[in-house]
Amino acid sequence: MTQKQSKGTAVVTGASSGIGAVYADRLAKRGYDMVLVARNEHRLQALATRLRADTGCAVRVAKADLTDKSDLARIEALLKDDATISLLVNNAGFGSVTPLLASDVDTMKSMIDLNVTAPTRLAYAAVPAMVKRGGGTVINISSVVAIGPEVLNGVYGASKAFVLALTQSMQHELADKGIRVQAVLPGATDTEGWDIAGMPKGQRPPSWIMPAEDMVDAALAGFDAGEVVTIPPLQDGDDWTRYEAGRNELRQRFAHSRPGPRYLT
Template sequence: MTTTSKSKGTALVTGASTGIGAIYAERLAKRGYDLILVARNQARLTELANRLATQSGRTVKTLVADLGNKSDLGRIEATLRDDASITVLVNNAGVGAVTPLVATDVGKMDDLIALNVTALTHLTYAAAPAFVSRGNGTIINIASVVGIAPEMLNGVYGASKAYVLAFSQSLQHELSDKGIRVQAVLPGATATDFWEIAGHHHRNLPKEIVMSAEDMVDAALAGLDQGEVVTIPSLADQNEWTSYETARRAMSTHLSRATPAARYKVGESAVA
């Protein structure tokens, strides 16, 4: 298939070879974006790139990289800084953990933090100044509902996704007046190989809580179109998030004062 439609720019998608990342690539190609697909598996990347190029007529490039490796990460950072065609960054690459903290190898948690937090931060720091200099760009960060419900799974995984959420909200606050869109997507349980890799296949979860990856991405892109900064595809009542955010913002004005709260009785004279 060939296309005559003008490209909307290039979308760089990490963790693009399978699952959520591959579906983002497919959907963005259909929306008129050329693609740079980043993942570790060359064979899967090549197969996906060939299929999407044929189906959409868009230009699809691949970059094989392990984002937990500093040298590989640096190559992708350089691409984001130097390729002026890039208008969208989808920070999808990540790893999960479902075992209790005390039963988990801390070395594996180092690897999780390196990918979920450090790599995402580095890629965003590479993309954001470039987007600002061009006056437009979109950063989509894939977080998780465990970012606001850390009791659900492994605590380090939850903390890493809480970081992604807070980082995204701060970025939107800083960059929204510079023509930059930032969206944090918080999926619930999604039918991908994430669960199998983490040691607990999604087929073992109740069917009513597991969303297909296709529906998750379609809902996330609809949220982007609607201007959402935080998109929770499975949350039926958006007012619940609005109330949560309103309460958080209201409390934030009371978090720094010169004296401790009265309930701590600090500074009161001792009674004999």
């Protein structure tokens, strides 16, 4: 067992498996105490036992369904009231590959509740408390479909575009207040989420799929490098730099009192 000086407490949502469980492992090894949030308490307890044995960190389990208002409110209260919390990983979410005409709108509403409403409310709970404490970090797990909404289900793409936009806005507003933010945009990652989304493992080309461990390690390397947006599968980081430069140049051209000439008749 390795003993480490705590860097505060990290809260990871969706921590029972996949990306969230790997984040919990890596952050515990970096010296954070942990709060593990998910619906599956059995898996959370097993992970907590392993992390305590491997790292010596303090680990708490918070069983919660973040689409349930009372459960979500309980995690919000934790983020506001626990003065040890220094890092939030907004990871809980689910996806879909079905097109609009084949999708159930109530399932889409649940996706919005988990992918959009929950991380928004948790960020709004965590950040003011972190500012009062003198600093903190929020890592939001988005997806490459945030900039490619045509690839999978449109509501899923829109939800992840929201997460990216929220993160960029947070960076703009909070950089001078001691708050670090990062959006992580995974590509296809080897997790159970694909089965839930409707594309079981046998239907996915192996060349698409990145192990969750590699994805998280790359995301943390991007965090260490100071990136606000980290895209682990992107092979040339300059591609994103050029994309962002073009976007920022374009947004400078919107302040006009009259429509563009092409619209004048």
